[in-house]
Amino acid sequence: MMTIDTVKYEPFTIETAVDYSKQIGLFEQSDLLEAEEIGDGNLNLVFRIQNKNTNKSIILKQALPYAKVVGSSWPLTLDRARIESEALKHAYEVVPEFTPRVYHSDHTLAVTVMDDLSHLQIVRKGLIEGNVYPRLARDIGTFLAHTLFYHSDFGMNQQEKKKLTLKFNNPELCKITEDLVFTDPFFDHDTNNIPSKLREFVETTLWSDKSLKREVASLKHLFLTKGEALIHGDLHTGSIFASAEETVVIDPEFAYFGPIGFDIGAFIANILLNYLSQEGHIEDEQARNEYQDYLLSVLTETWNVFDVEFGALWQDNAQDSFMKVDGYLDDVLNQIFQDTLGFAGCKMIRRMIGLAGVEDVEAIENEELRLNVKRTAITLGKLLIQNRSQITSINELKKVVTQ
Numbered sequence: 001m002m003t004i005d006t007v008k009y010e011p012f013t014i015e016t017a018v019d020y021s022k023q024i025g026l027f028e029q030s031d032l033l034e035a036e037e038i039g040d041g042n043l044n045l046v047f048r049i050q051n052k053n054t055n056k057s058i059i060l061k062q063a064l065p066y067a068k069v070v071g072s073s074w075p076l077t078l079d080r081a082r083i084e085s086e087a088l089k090h091a092y093e094v095v096p097e098f099t100p101r102v103y104h105s106d107h108t109l110a111v112t113v114m115d116d117l118s119h120l121q122i123v124r125k126g127l128i129e130g131n132v133y134p135r136l137a138r139d140i141g142t143f144l145a146h147t148l149f150y151h152s153d154f155g156m157n158q159q160e161k162k163k164l165t166l167k168f169n170n171p172e173l174c175k176i177t178e179d180l181v182f183t184d185p186f187f188d189h190d191t192n193n194i195p196s197k198l199r200e201f202v203e204t205t206l207w208s209d210k211s212l213k214r215e216v217a218s219l220k221h222l223f224l225t226k227g228e229a230l231i232h233g234d235l236h237t238g239s240i241f242a243s244a245e246e247t248v249v250i251d252p253e254f255a256y257f258g259p260i261g262f263d264i265g266a267f268i269a270n271i272l273l274n275y276l277s278q279e280g281h282i283e284d285e286q287a288r289n290e291y292q293d294y295l296l297s298v299l300t301e302t303w304n305v306f307d308v309e310f311g312a313l314w315q316d317n318a319q320d321s322f323m324k325v326d327g328y329l330d331d332v333l334n335q336i337f338q339d340t341l342g343f344a345g346c347k348m349i350r351r352m353i354g355l356a357g358v359e360d361v362e363a364i365e366n367e368e369l370r371l372n373v374k375r376t377a378i379t380l381g382k383l384l385i386q387n388r389s390q391i392t393s394i395n396e397l398k399k400v401v402t403q
């Protein structure tokens with residue numbers, strides 16, 4: 001067995017990941033372990049290590065000093081591993097049922113060791129297959145309400161929040177979002193990935209629309225300045241594991257103090273993208289309509305659960321005298337809803353023409369169908385951005401989507 005040097009960073013191989021998991025005491029030296037690298041995300045290495053005799057397994061996630069999807073030409077801070085493990089620990093304090101347990105982290109090696117969730121399915125994959133998760137909406141609504149409330153000025157000591165903000169200073173990962181979600185898709189930028197047949201549509205629908213750009217500018221400014229709560233920062237369906245009985249949220253390396261609506265908007269955007277992509281996945285019209293109705297019910301229930309749970313936490317844990325003032329909670333929730341719609345619109349658009357697409361849409365084999373889904377998603381995203389102050393309830397959003 002090798003002893004892993006924890007004084008300097010080195011990317012793990014399968015062999016060194018196995019040795020390290022013994023070195024930190026998660027397995028016995030004599031255990032016969034099997035490991036594989038299973039990372040399919042844009043940024044990091046993910047090793048699954050299992051004792052074949054007992055079936056005990058763990059996940060060892062390690063940041064690379066660059067963005068994996070692009071390669072070493074895009075250097076990226078290793079500090080994101082510290083942010084991820086700290087954010088997981090904070091989430092675990094308030095919603096342990098929806099959070100993997102962190103067993104070990106090392107900031108030099110940029111490593112987080114956590115629960116293996118392989119008995120669950122990544123929700124993006126499950127929705128592409130047409131699976132139904134009966135708990136997903138309730139669990140994500142609760143996850144959002146509890147993590148966001150308890151890490152905001154409404155639910156935590158306001159001086160402690162200021163101190164915690166320093167720990168979650170995440171400039172490099174925020175910059176990725178600022179560029180890839182808010183700026184690049186709205187200009188002819190070289191990070192964009194636009195099929196030639198879509199280019200004219202993008203030019204006329206997005207790049208030449210000055211009023212749209214004004215709206216996106218103010219949403220970007222919210223992302224830059226509205227340090228409302230410790231947010232997950234990248235809550236798409238690829239960051240959620242689920243089964244019929246369980247829901248667990250992973251991958252908070254983009255966490256920072258930002259707008260509450262950004263997390264809710266990310267989830268809503270990715271459900272909507274899956275909704276639109278079903279044109280290319282379920283041929284039978286009736287079956288497709290039924291599945292799309294299920295997806296809309298996920299949106300409605302998630303928001304409704306968030307709204308009720310956030311309101312209940314507000315009544316019982318007020319940190320500020322103004323929280324007893326009639327109507328203030330409604331004002332806050334209305335503003336969160338408006339931000340949510342705007343961010344959801346930006347998130348939908350970025351996934352259609354930006355650097356990192358989504359499998360829901362990219363997996364549609366028929367080119368015309370795929371391009372049509374992209375056009376519809378861009379149009380809906382734009383509508384959410386521009387009409388976010390007129391769409392005042394989740395039922396109205398549902399109407400907008402189905403019209």
Ligand SMILES: Nc1ncnc2c1ncn2[C@@H]1O[C@H](COP(=O)(O)OP(=O)(O)O)[C@@H](O)[C@H]1O
Pocket residue numbers: 038039040041042043044045046059100114115116117118122238239250251253
């Ligand atoms: N705790 C876990 N248990 C089981 N598999 C995991 C776990 N964390 C990550 N994975 C696997 O690794 C993949 C990439 O993980 P993710 O955290 O999204 O990486 P990245 O930060 O690179 O996007 C996931 O899609 C999943 O298949």
Ligand SMILES: CSC[C@H]1O[C@H](OP(=O)(O)O)[C@H](O)[C@@H]1O
Pocket residue numbers: 041042043067069176177180234238239251355356
């Ligand atoms: C160059 S990072 C692109 C994209 O990847 C991240 O997603 P994930 O790590 O979950 O694959 C994030 O959404 C970034 O915007």
